[in-house]
Amino acid sequence: MATPRWSPVPDFPRLFRGDRYRFEFGIRPAEGHWFRWADPSHPELDERRSRVQKDSHWHLPWSPPADAVLAELLTIFPERDQPTSGAMVAAELAGAWEPDFVLLRRTAGEFRLVGACVCDPSWWDPSEKLGHTIETIHAPVPTLNADLGARIRTFLHRLPPGQTLVRENWGLAAVPERNLHPAANRPRLNSESTVANTWLRVEHQAFRTLPGSEGVAFLIWLTVHPLAEVLRDPGIAAAFRRQMETMPPDIARYKGLEVLGATWWSGLPAE
Numbered sequence: 001m002a003t004p005r006w007s008p009v010p011d012f013p014r015l016f017r018g019d020r021y022r023f024e025f026g027i028r029p030a031e032g033h034w035f036r037w038a039d040p041s042h043p044e045l046d047e048r049r050s051r052v053q054k055d056s057h058w059h060l061p062w063s064p065p066a067d068a069v070l071a072e073l074l075t076i077f078p079e080r081d082q083p084t085s086g087a088m089v090a091a092e093l094a095g096a097w098e099p100d101f102v103l104l105r106r107t108a109g110e111f112r113l114v115g116a117c118v119c120d121p122s123w124w125d126p127s128e129k130l131g132h133t134i135e136t137i138h139a140p141v142p143t144l145n146a147d148l149g150a151r152i153r154t155f156l157h158r159l160p161p162g163q164t165l166v167r168e169n170w171g172l173a174a175v176p177e178r179n180l181h182p183a184a185n186r187p188r189l190n191s192e193s194t195v196a197n198t199w200l201r202v203e204h205q206a207f208r209t210l211p212g213s214e215g216v217a218f219l220i221w222l223t224v225h226p227l228a229e230v231l232r233d234p235g236i237a238a239a240f241r242r243q244m245e246t247m248p249p250d251i252a253r254y255k256g257l258e259v260l261g262a263t264w265w266s267g268l269p270a271e
Helices: 043-054 066-074 087-094 134-138 144-157 234-245 249-254 262-266
Strands: 100-107 110-117 164-173 199-210 215-226
Touching: 043 087, 066 087, 066 100, 066 110, 066 199, 066 215, 087 110, 110 134, 134 144
Parallel strands: none
Antiparallel strands: 100 110, 100 215, 164 199, 199 215
C-alpha cells in the first residue's frame, strides 16, 4: 500500500503573529514526516529533475566535504540501493524528495555551506553561498545577524540528535512559479501590483543534526498560496496588515516590497 502523501500546511495565525514585524526563530519539534520518499507521480518532481539536470550550476552547488553529510542524511530514509554520496546522488534525491536541502558542515568551530540542492530559491543564488559561513550567508539580510545571529549559532551547535526541528518564513511574489532564482528573470512586484495578483510564499524550514559527519541538514519545503485567498479570513488579514505596516523600510527593500503602491493596499481588507 502506498504511503499517504504528506506536505506541510501553513499555520497562518502563527506565521503573522505579534503586534509588529520582527525576525523570530519560532523553533519547535516537527509534526510531519519530513524524511520519506515522495509519491513518484507528483508532477513537481519532474520539474525538480529538469532544473538540476539543465541548470545544476544554479541549483546544485557542491564540494567534496558535502559527500559525508549527504551519506549520513540518507541513512534517515527507508532503504535505498543506490550509492549514498556525491553530487550525482544529490541530483537524484531532488527527483525523489520534495524539500530542498542545504548541507552545512562544522569546520574549526564554524558551520559552512558545503553543498545544496535548491530547486525553488526565493530570489537568491545558492551557488554564491558555497563555502561561506552562516553569518556571511545571512549578511545581506538587514538586522538578521544582529537580532538572531548569536542564537542561530548556539542553536546549530546544540541541535539534539535524532530530532527534527522546524520553523517558517514568508515572502511575497508577483508570480506563482516556485523557482525564483535571479537568473530566471521572473516578474517582480511593482507599483501596479494588487493583492489579487500577489502570491504568498511560505518556506517550511527544518533542521536535523548529522553528528557523525559534523553536519547539519537545513531543509526548505516551499508552499505557494494566492494571497487574496489567505486574507479572506478577517483575523489573518488584520494580522498580516500589522506585519506589513510595521516592517522596517530596509527589510521591505530587501524583500522587494517597498515598491507596493496604493493600488496594492486598496485590495487588502481594512482592520
